[in-house]
């Protein structure tokens with residue numbers, strides 16, 4: 001049975017088939033979750049990323065996880081929020097869709113997403129959570145293999161947004177989604 005859950009903490013600690021990175025289009029590292037993933041994966045991750053010729057916004061490219069507990073990293077490039085009339089919602093949806101398509105192609109059983117674009121890229125969090133949940137639920141309907149989809153949030157406020165959207169009891173650190 002498919003499970004969607006909310007986890008508050010550091011995505012680099014998760015032993016899943018793939019963690020998703022909130023990368024930039026040069027795939028050359030940065031701060032936030034991107035910086036944390038590169039630090040935890042070790043220098044081979046940067047070497048691998050720099051062979052990929054960047055990644056357009058809304059798209060996803062895959063590398064190994066190297067020293068991470070996760071086997072793979074799916075580098076997704078979210079949109080920079082520019083007021084909402086520059087296709088930001090579609091581009092963010094495309095990140096989740098493409099990551100879920102890749103997970104299906106690779107027959108992954110587990111995947112963890114950070115809140116793509118919700119940090120430095122300033123996407124409004126409520127709208128981002130709606131998009132993240134909508135696209136993953138839609139993709140799960142046609143994926144028999146994926147058993148564990150984790151929305152990994154660094155901070156409590158963001159975790160609570162996902163819990164509300166997924167109808168997980170308030171304050172629960174983890175739980176089943178019913179969206």
Ligand code: APR
Nearest residue numbers: 010011022024030031032033034036117118119120121154
């Ligand atoms: N684990 C899980 N979530 C994290 C972690 C972590 N270790 N570190 C930060 N986050 C959360 C932030 O709290 C935020 O909610 O990830 C979300 C995304 O924030 P950013 O990392 O700033 O990503 P984004 O807004 O997509 O901006 C991408 O930031 O570092 C650069 O190279 C990156 O240029 C790109 C930009």
